[in-house]
Amino acid sequence: MTPSSSRPPLRLTPTRLAAWLDRTQPPEEAVMIGAALSVGVLGALGTLLFRRLVDLYFGFFFTDVQGLLSPFLRQLGAVLLPGLGGLIVGIILAGFLPNEQGMGPGIASMLEAVALHGGRLNLRRAIVRVLCATFTIGSGGSAGPEDPSIQLGGHIGSGLGQAMRLSDERTKTLVACGAAAGLAAAFNAPFAAVFFALEVVLGQITAAAIGVVALSAIVSAVLTQALAGPQPAFAIPAYPPRGIAEVLLSLFLGALAALAAALFIRALYWIGDRIRGWGIPLPIKAAGGGLIVGMLGVAVALGFRLRPEETGIFGTGYPLIENVLRGASFAPGAVFALLLIKPLATAITLGSGGQGGVIAPTLFLGVLTGALFSQLVQVFLPTVATPVATFALVGMGAVFAAALRAPITAVLLLLELTHEPAILAPLLFATAVSTLIAERWHEPSVYTLTLLRRGIRLVRGQDADVLAGLPVSEAMVQEPYIVRDELELPALEQAIYETHEHSFPVLDRSDALVGVVSLQDLERAKSTPGWEKLRVGNISTRDLLVAYPDEPVGTALRRLAVRDVGLLPVVSRREPGRLLGTIRREDALKAYKRGVLRRQEMQQRADHVRLGQLAGADFYEFLVEPGCPADGTSVRDLELPEEVLLTAIRRGAITKFPHPADVLRAGDSVLALARNQEAAGALAALFKRDASRPRLPPGPREVSPRGELPPAVSSQ
Numbered sequence: 205m206t207p208s209s210s211r212p213p214l215r216l217t218p219t220r221l222a223a224w225l226d227r228t229q230p231p232e233e234a235v236m237i238g239a240a241l242s243v244g245v246l247g248a249l250g251t252l253l254f255r256r257l258v259d260l261y262f263g264f265f266f267t268d269v270q271g272l273l274s275p276f277l278r279q280l281g282a283v284l285l286p287g288l289g290g291l292i293v294g295i296i297l298a299g300f301l302p303n304e305q306g307m308g309p310g311i312a313s314m315l316e317a318v319a320l321h322g323g324r325l326n327l328r329r330a331i332v333r334v335l336c337a338t339f340t341i342g343s344g345g346s347a348g349p350e351d352p353s354i355q356l357g358g359h360i361g362s363g364l365g366q367a368m369r370l371s372d373e374r375t376k377t378l379v380a381c382g383a384a385a386g387l388a389a390a391f392n393a394p395f396a397a398v399f400f401a402l403e404v405v406l407g408q409i410t411a412a413a414i415g416v417v418a419l420s421a422i423v424s425a426v427l428t429q430a431l432a433g434p435q436p437a438f439a440i441p442a443y444p445p446r447g448i449a450e451v452l453l454s455l456f457l458g459a460l461a462a463l464a465a466a467l468f469i470r471a472l473y474w475i476g477d478r479i480r481g482w483g484i485p486l487p488i489k490a491a492g493g494g495l496i497v498g499m500l501g502v503a504v505a506l507g508f509r510l511r512p513e514e515t516g517i518f519g520t521g522y523p524l525i526e527n528v529l530r531g532a533s534f535a536p537g538a539v540f541a542l543l544l545i546k547p548l549a550t551a552i553t554l555g556s557g558g559q560g561g562v563i564a565p566t567l568f569l570g571v572l573t574g575a576l577f578s579q580l581v582q583v584f585l586p587t588v589a590t591p592v593a594t595f596a597l598v599g600m601g602a603v604f605a606a607a608l609r610a611p612i613t614a615v616l617l618l619l620e621l622t623h624e625p626a627i628l629a630p631l632l633f634a635t636a637v638s639t640l641i642a643e644r645w646h647e648p649s650v651y652t653l654t655l656l657r658r659g660i661r662l663v664r665g666q667d668a669d670v671l672a673g674l675p676v677s678e679a680m681v682q683e684p685y686i687v688r689d690e691l692e693l694p695a696l697e698q699a700i701y702e703t704h705e706h707s708f709p710v711l712d713r714s715d716a717l718v719g720v721v722s723l724q725d726l727e728r729a730k731s732t733p734g735w736e737k738l739r740v741g742n743i744s745t746r747d748l749l750v751a752y753p754d755e756p757v758g759t760a761l762r763r764l765a766v767r768d769v770g771l772l773p774v775v776s777r778r779e780p781g782r783l784l785g786t787i788r789r790e791d792a793l794k795a796y797k798r799g800v801l802r803r804q805e806m807q808q809r810a811d812h813v814r815l816g817q818l819a820g821a822d823f824y825e826f827l828v829e830p831g832c833p834a835d836g837t838s839v840r841d842l843e844l845p846e847e848v849l850l851t852a853i854r855r856g857a858i859t860k861f862p863h864p865a866d867v868l869r870a871g872d873s874v875l876a877l878a879r880n881q882e883a884a885g886a887l888a889a890l891f892k893r894d895a896s897r898p899r900l901p902p903g904p905r906e907v908s909p910r911g912e913l914p915p916a917v918s919s920q
Contacts, residue, residue: 236374239364240381240416244423246364247357247385251424252431254334254356255390258349258519261342266513282344282505282512283498286553289343290494293336294487294557300332302486310561311351311404312654314358314379318405322372323362323379330359336559344518346497346549350390351561357386357424358405377413380405381420391437394418394425396617403610404651436621438522440529440597449588454598454630457577458637461602464573465566465638466646468547468607472562473653475548476555486557493556497549504545508538516542517549521568525600528571531593539576543569562650566607567600574599597627602634606642609649611635676760677753679792680774680785686711689718689741696726696740707771709783710744716781717773719744750775753784757792764789823877824884830870831893840864845886847879 265285270278317325337352361382365375380401388397398421402409501517516524550565574596605614614635648656687708710719721744729735729743751760751772774785828834839862850862854873878884
């Protein structure tokens with residue numbers, strides 16, 4: 205038997221699923237439908253298991269154990285339980301994810317992966333965080349279970365996309381499918397989950413994604429109802445609004461909700477920053493945060509004569525939310541105290557290392573904001589008879605929309621929870637006002653603020669800073685197809701058919717840009733009798749919207765979106781009639797991907813330079829030349845100098861850490877650290893071709909022949 209030390213290392217091989225797909229080549233639609241169904245089922249099962257564990261832990265700690273204790277020991281236990289949960293979470297995180305704690309990971313990491321990394325996530329990290337969330341929430345930590353459910357579903361979608369070796373766009377779509385499945389199972393609200401995935405995760409609503417995302421959400425909701433029952437997340441009675449007064453007052457409630465959401469976001473991060481600055485080990489920090497939350501919850505319970513689990517400070521806060529929505533009344537002082545203490549407890553829980561989400565605390569804050577507003581209305585407008593529950597429900601949707609920047613999700617969520625269309629008018633007013641004002645007061649959402657601190661500013665699911673750093677000159681097509689203004693329309697129709705282009709810049713005889721003509725222009729003209737005799741100049745758009753080569757790609761993209769056009773001519777600022785090229789949405793997206801890769805490469809170079817400084821070595825990059833000693837050689841078989849360390853191998857757009865089994869190929873870039881010039885020189889010799897060695901003839905190169913243009917179309 206071969207000794208274990210001499211066994212070859214395990215090689216990464218394609219999964220059986222990916223290999224089967226490669227062999228059978230099923231239709232793309234069938235692949236995505238099957239993947240969406242799978243993600244919906246797995247997301248629902250994962251969410252149900254997670255919620256079941258949270259309920260079991262919370263019920264055991266706060267009902268079973270507390271029921272056996274005297275009143276004094278019950279209060280003491282309520283203080284110690286969150287600390288115990290924090291200690292357990294801190295130990296797990298220190299062992300598995302020492303660099304990921306607090307508000308940093310979670311939904312924000314999903315948004316970053318979708319925007320910058322093709323939706324590629326690490327499922328193991330999500331499982332660890334979800335496991336920690338069960339201990340955090342189950343022991344009384346102030347956090348919500350929805351975010352971990354969304355994370356788990358999104359990571360499942362990403363893992364399936366990577367296992368099937370799908371493209372980045374399809375993998376990102378599966379991440380959105382998983383997020384929708386997780387939220388649909390958490391709230392039993394599939395339609396709201398669909399738009400959450402589109403609004404928040406993908407950053408934009410696209411026809412290509414909405415079908416498969418909806419499929420995952422509906423499958424998840426159906427499976428959840430079959431296994432856990434059809435009841436929604438909150439048991440809300442029916443209470444339709446009673447008049448126009450609620451609609452008008454909802455405008456003011458929306459402004460108050462925006463203020464509450466902005467203050468909540470700022471407090472969440474400010475307090476978290478202070479706690480993370482404590483120079484103590486993570487387990488002790490998490491346990492200390494839990495003890496502080498326990499003391500806050502017990503103080504509220506003693507001050508208002510409630511049981512600890514009834515205060516809403518511990519765990520999700522769902523029982524108190526349901527009580528308010530059912531019409532329970534609280535003293536204004538109690539409502540105001542809870543409005544201050546719940547965000548404080550959530551910030552301490554998450555800032556000290558506890559795992560969980562912010563959706564449930566956001567809903568809690570919205571319900572109490574609405575209840576407080578209702579009490580103010582009763583004082584200043586006693587003739588307006590509006591139930592507290594109505595304003596509480598509207599406030600819940602308004603704060604949710606303002607904090608997450610997801611107004612469509614907020615409206616659909618409340619409609620699915622209440623099944624009451626009459627609530628729609630005040631809800632629409634409140635969410636619209638709260639979202640607009642919140643964006644004015646505090647631009648980033650509760651999720652994107654984490655990314656903004658890392659230098660990532662997302663707009664429509666893309667890093668706006670990358671787009672701002674790319675000039676149009678790098679994205680435009682420099683040799684576009686053009687047509688002349690004297691061209692007859694049948695020839696234009698032939699040109700569209702031959703080139704598969706939908707829009708063309710229009711030039712006159714002097715090569716001056718005079719307009720743009722599109723397929724839509726041609727279709728409208730064909731409804732006119734005698735259209736065959738018309739020319740391009742008769743139907744082209746003369747009111748030109750153009751781009752300039754020195755302006756950012758993001759500016760050109762916004763211009764495309766405002767006018768909803770498919771093409772912008774790129775012209776010189778000094779000579780507006782001189783056509784330099786064209787830019788389309790797909791050109792901008794390709795440039796965006798290049799910018800992301802460039803940014804990642806710069807970050808990797810900076811990381812390697814810092815590593816070299818720490819190790820007392822210099823950083824080098826070598827290109828593997830065809831026929832060199834390293835070409836076709838595995839890393840393990842390279843005769844590396846002793847004072848050299850290979851740090852990365854870059855092949856095309858992919859950069860990875862070297863593995864002994866990796867085989868180097870011509871064209872690869874090898875990044876290495878060397879302590880001295882002699883070692884660097886010896887390493888460089890491995891990547892240079894020896895002129896005395898025979899060089900194999902190059903292999904066949906696949907080219908994409910470009911057919912002849914029709915006579916009516918010329919290439920600039």
